[in-house]
Amino acid sequence: MLGGVLIAAAVVACAAADPSEPAAGERLRVVATTTQVGSVARGIGGEAIELTVLLKPGIEAHDFELTPAAGAALEQADLILVSGAGLEDWLDETLETIGGADRARDLSAGVSLLPSGDPHYWLSAPNAIVMAENARDALAEAAPDDADGFADRADVLIERLEAADAEVRAMIDEVPPDARRIVTDHDALGYFIDEYGLVFVGSIFPSLDVSSEPSAQEIETLVAEIRDQGVTAIFTESSVNPRLAAAVAEETDARLVDEPIYTDSLGPDGSGADTLDGMLVHNARVIRDGLLGS
Secondary structure: OOOHHHHHHHHHOOOOOOOOOOOOOOOEEEEEOOHHHHHHHHHHHHHHEEEEEOOOOOOOHHHOOOOHHHHHHHHHOOEEEEOOOOOOOOHHHHHHHHOOHHHEEEOOOOOOOOOOOOOOHHHOHHHHHHHHHHHHHHHHHHOHHHHHHHHHHHHHHHHHHHHHHHHHHHHHHOOOHHHOEEEEEEOOOHHHHHHHOOEEEEEEEOOOOOOOOOOHHHHHHHHHHHHHHOOOEEEEEOOOOOHHHHHHHHHHOOEEEEEEEOOOOOOOOOOOOOOHHHHHHHHHHHHHHHHHOO
């Protein structure tokens, strides 16, 4: 979490602004915190909004540092869309400092969250649809004159997510049930695993946080689990250094799948994983192929 001094310094550097509803002919100024939220906002808002996305592909929300430009965008926003579920733990303090909590909308509202505190709920297509519905409603509330356009574009996005959901289920169904054991870089794939019938064996970093490395005992325990359960593949993630995963793979003779899956962030432009539906299909394909050894 960012300290108060850092937040205050960034905010002081920002130009003062008094956000209000956009005037006639002006686009709604929207700030999205993460790449996932930004993809949804862009897809539903279209040309009716002026969008700023704070995080870039490959960056974890935990690693975000408030800059003067980000502080200014938050101050000037008509609407702030957040992923929620505890992911943006820096935002409450930021909004307390600069004001604007009343302009923030939590896109996790209505999602059944895992008791583990895992905030990566968008890795389930049904949850991603809830995210899209919440974004649609927030945009319509902020700019009622554009509500019909938001609704139409949301319908298109939801149809794409429903198609992705069906495609993901079909790919996972190709993997025999006894071969669906998953080991990942860190414990961020819970919603995908639960939704699509996989089995979580363990992770290299045994938590949601990859800022501290696992102990030697934790690695030894994971190695034993991989051997005992016959895990054949270890999956790497786009935002995590694969060094430890490679060492565990070498120790256990499991394959290291070096094509990354995306959990904390969408992929960069042109990756095929740069939208929510594309990310889900990409992850399913990498997991299916890794588990099947193809």
